[in-house]
Amino acid sequence: MKKAKEKRSNAIWSVILGILSILYMYPIVMILFNSLKDERAISTNTAFQLPTAETFAGLANYVNAINAQGFLKSLGYSLFITVTSVAAILLFCAMCSWYITRVKTKFAQGLYFLFAFSMVVPFQMVMFTLSQTADMLDLNTPWNIWVIYLGFGAGLAVFMFAGFMKSIPLEVEEASMIDGCNPIQTFFMIVMPMLKPTMVSVGILEAMWVWNDYLLPTLVLDIKKYRTIPMLIQYFRGSYGRVEMGPMMACIMLTVIPIVIVYLAGQKHIIKGVAAGAVKG
Amino acid sequence: MEKAVKKYSPIFVLPTLLAFTIGFIVPFFEGLYLSFCQFTTVKNAKWVGISNYTRVFADEAFLHSFGFTVKYAVVAIVLINVIALGLALLLTRNIKGTNIFRTVFFMPNLIGGIVLGYIWQILINCVLALVGQPLLALNSQAGYWGIIILTAWQQIGYMMIIYIAGLQNVPEDLIEAAQIDGATQWETFWKVKLPMIMSSITVCVFLTLTNSFKLFDQNLALTGGEPNHLTEMLALNIYQTFYARAGLQWKGLGQAKAVLFCLLVVVISFAQLKATRSKEVQQ
Numbered sequence: 099m100k101k102a103k104e105k106r107s108n109a110i111w112s113v114i115l116g117i118l119s120i121l122y123m124y125p126i127v128m129i130l131f132n133s134l135k136d137e138r139a140i141s142t143n144t145a146f147q148l149p150t151a152e153t154f155a156g157l158a159n160y161v162n163a164i165n166a167q168g169f170l171k172s173l174g175y176s177l178f179i180t181v182t183s184v185a186a187i188l189l190f191c192a193m194c195s196w197y198i199t200r201v202k203t204k205f206a207q208g209l210y211f212l213f214a215f216s217m218v219v220p221f222q223m224v225m226f227t228l229s230q231t232a233d234m235l236d237l238n239t240p241w242n243i244w245v246i247y248l249g250f251g252a253g254l255a256v257f258m259f260a261g262f263m264k265s266i267p268l269e270v271e272e273a274s275m276i277d278g279c280n281p282i283q284t285f286f287m288i289v290m291p292m293l294k295p296t297m298v299s300v301g302i303l304e305a306m307w308v309w310n311d312y313l314l315p316t317l318v319l320d321i322k323k324y325r326t327i328p329m330l331i332q333y334f335r336g337s338y339g340r341v342e343m344g345p346m347m348a349c350i351m352l353t354v355i356p357i358v359i360v361y362l363a364g365q366k367h368i369i370k371g372v373a374a375g376a377v378k379g
Numbered sequence: 380m381e382k383a384v385k386k387y388s389p390i391f392v393l394p395t396l397l398a399f400t401i402g403f404i405v406p407f408f409e410g411l412y413l414s415f416c417q418f419t420t421v422k423n424a425k426w427v428g429i430s431n432y433t434r435v436f437a438d439e440a441f442l443h444s445f446g447f448t449v450k451y452a453v454v455a456i457v458l459i460n461v462i463a464l465g466l467a468l469l470l471t472r473n474i475k476g477t478n479i480f481r482t483v484f485f486m487p488n489l490i491g492g493i494v495l496g497y498i499w500q501i502l503i504n505c506v507l508a509l510v511g512q513p514l515l516a517l518n519s520q521a522g523y524w525g526i527i528i529l530t531a532w533q534q535i536g537y538m539m540i541i542y543i544a545g546l547q548n549v550p551e552d553l554i555e556a557a558q559i560d561g562a563t564q565w566e567t568f569w570k571v572k573l574p575m576i577m578s579s580i581t582v583c584v585f586l587t588l589t590n591s592f593k594l595f596d597q598n599l600a601l602t603g604g605e606p607n608h609l610t611e612m613l614a615l616n617i618y619q620t621f622y623a624r625a626g627l628q629w630k631g632l633g634q635a636k637a638v639l640f641c642l643l644v645v646v647i648s649f650a651q652l653k654a655t656r657s658k659e660v661q662q
Contacts, residue, residue: 112475119483122532125502132501186398194395200384209396216403218648220593222617223641224406226634227413230421231406249402252395281387310491312596313618328493332600335497347501350494357489365482368489372537373544 126354133159133347159348167345169352172330175240179315179326180308183247187255187304188297190248195259196285200271210260217253221313224250229317238318240326246318247308255300258374262296263289299371302364309357327353414634417627431635434628440608441636444616447523451612452591455527459587460580463535467542468568481543485536492533496600499529503601515602522602522610529597534590538583545579546572585651592644613640 134156135149163169198206228246232238237245266289274284312328319326325333331353334346361368384391409421414431418424435441466484470477487495503525504514515522549572557571595614598604604611604619611619617640620633 108472108474111469111472115469115474115480116476119480122483122487125498125532128502129498186394190394190398193391197384197388197391201381201388203385209392212404213399215645216399216407218589218645219403219407219641220614220637220644222595222614222637224403224410225618225637226621226630227406227409227421228402231401231409234421235401237401245398246402248395249398249400252399252402256395275383281384282390285391306489310489310493310596312491312493312599328491328596331497332493335600343501346497350498353494354490358486361486361489362482369481369485369540372485372488372540 129347129350129354133344133351135159135344159344160352162342162345163348163352167330167334167349168325169330169349172325172327173352175324176309176326176328179240179243179247180305182244183251183308184301184305186244186248187251188301191252191255191300192259192290192293192297193285194252195256195263196289198256199260199263210256213253213256215253216250217257221250225313225317228314232318238320240319240324243315243318246314250314251304251307255304258300258303259293259296262293266292296374298367299374302368302371410634411638413631414638415631416634417631419627419630427631431631432639434632435635435639438632438636440611441613441616441620443608444611444613447610448592448594448612451523451526451594452588455530455591456584456587458527459531459534459538460583462531463538463583464542464580466535466539467546468572470539470543471546481539484539487533488537490533492596493600495529495533496597499525499532500601503528516605519606519609522605525601526594526598526610526612529601530590530594533597534587538587541579541583541586542576545576549575581652585648588651589644589648592640592647613643 131149134154136154136158198210228250232243232246237243270292271284271288274288275281279287310328311326312332315324315326316329316332319329321329321333331346331349334342334349413421413424415426415428416424417427417431466480470481474480490498500515503521507514507518507521512518512521515525553571553575554567557567562570593614594612595618598610598612598615599618602610604615608616608619613636617633617636620629620636
């Protein structure tokens with residue numbers, strides 16, 4: 099009796115959530131439809147209509163976005179910056195965290211506190227001085243901006259790595275040292291493999307941040323030469339004059355589609371990573 | 380073992396420490412110092428004492444942006460957490476399609492603030508035009524609700540995932556025991572589940588709170604502070620003070636605002652963490 103009632107209410111909820119998910123996806127679907135329309139047909143009155151035979155422009159807007167607006171170049175910069183930054187953060191922060199958790203000095207503790215503190219500090223506090231420092235040290239190209247990302251992203255990474263390392267038994271590492279490994283061998287052959295799940299979580303969280311970051315690259319990179327994807331989208335709207343809506347919406351879709359593909363492919367890891375990061379955060 | 384690790388400390392610590400010094404420590408303390416100076420670049424700073432700070436409190440646009448941020452934060456935190464928790468409760472009940480729903484609700488999170496801002500700007504402007512209201516650039520009320528809807532849309536999925544993880548950790552036998560004792564679903568939620576997921580609530584409230592105060596990309600893209608700085612939040616106001624105007628007086632003012640902003644975020648974070656941690660149930 100009770101079971102049947104629960105079944106029925108679950109079915110009703112299933113329908114309600116289904117409708118809600120469709121609504122949830124609507125903003126993106128709307129941009130998708132409009133990005134396929136002819137530039138002249140995009141107006142506020144017809145925005146909610148599907149493309150028709152007359153207004154359908156095929157992939158013209160996409161071709162425009164890729165050719166005229168330099169989308170592929172931006173994609174390349176964004177990819178390069180994200181990959182180098184995340185790789186640097188994973189390697190160096192894992193090493194640093196191991197030192198912090200295994201060595202009990204005032205210096206290590208102080209460092210840990212500073213890293214944790216840097217997580218809370220808003221970017222606006224350091225944005226001006228950071229961009230000037232970056233200029234001074236010539237860290238203002240896509241090829242070496244990862245140094246800045248390593249510095250500003252270290253807080254979260256060290257916090258999560260250290261949290262996990264405190265829970266792994268010391269005996270394993272001690273055994274490898276007794277067997278004649280030096281600390282470097284111990285770290286790369288014993289500790290690193292154990293860190294894998296945390297690496298995935300940290301990597302996902304940091305990649306989400308670097309990929310979508312707008313303000314830091316805007317202030318550090320020369321916008322005339324290098325534009326990451328968020329910079330490109332903002333540049334579309336930020337520049338004066340009439341905005342070409344068609345190519346802009348195509349650009350938005352070109353940004354969203356790879357994210358959706360990566361998400362659907364690695365969904366399990368991404369959701370797990372977020373949950374793991376939050377428990378410690 | 381500690382000794383051996385110490386011997387290798389340069390290799391382990393230096394790369395991160397160096398980058399951290401460049402990326403955080405130096406800019407942070409330099410920023411602190413510059414907030415007491417007048418300057419246009421780091422090199423021409425001239426000490427002016429606390430005059431930057433006194434001018435912050437006379438800056439009406441800044442005070443308004445503070446009020447606007449608080450007004451936004453209160454509504455956003457409640458809305459996001461209540462809806463996220465509601466969805467999490469539904470998605471832990473073995474409803475058909477749970478996996479698809481979870482996938483859909485989480486998706487907006489991965490899309491960056493700038494892109495989301497423009498997606499919603501297009502959508503909201505179309506709706507406003509359809510009902511004959513002024514567009515976002517002239518409509519601060521719509522801008523306010525627009526930012527709330529946009530950030531709720533983005534963050535609900537994230538918080539939902541954290542709540543789901545929390546709810547899945549509530550021991551099954553505890554819920555069964557409550558049901559055998561005759562507790563209704565409502566009572567099970569309030570008296571068993573809710574106290575058990577207090578740590579998830581801490582995390583989510585903490586995250587939404589700091590996200591709300593630090594909000595920048597979405598604000599810049601959706602309204603850009605229009606009309607007339609009325610929808611400008613703290614982070615955007617600081618950015619505009621730095622970069623939208625030329626002149627000797629602005630950078631110092633901006634840096635002083637940034638220091639106060641930083642202090643505010645740090646204090647809120649710690650106070651909030653302390654307040655909810657004390658309510659958590661020890662497991």
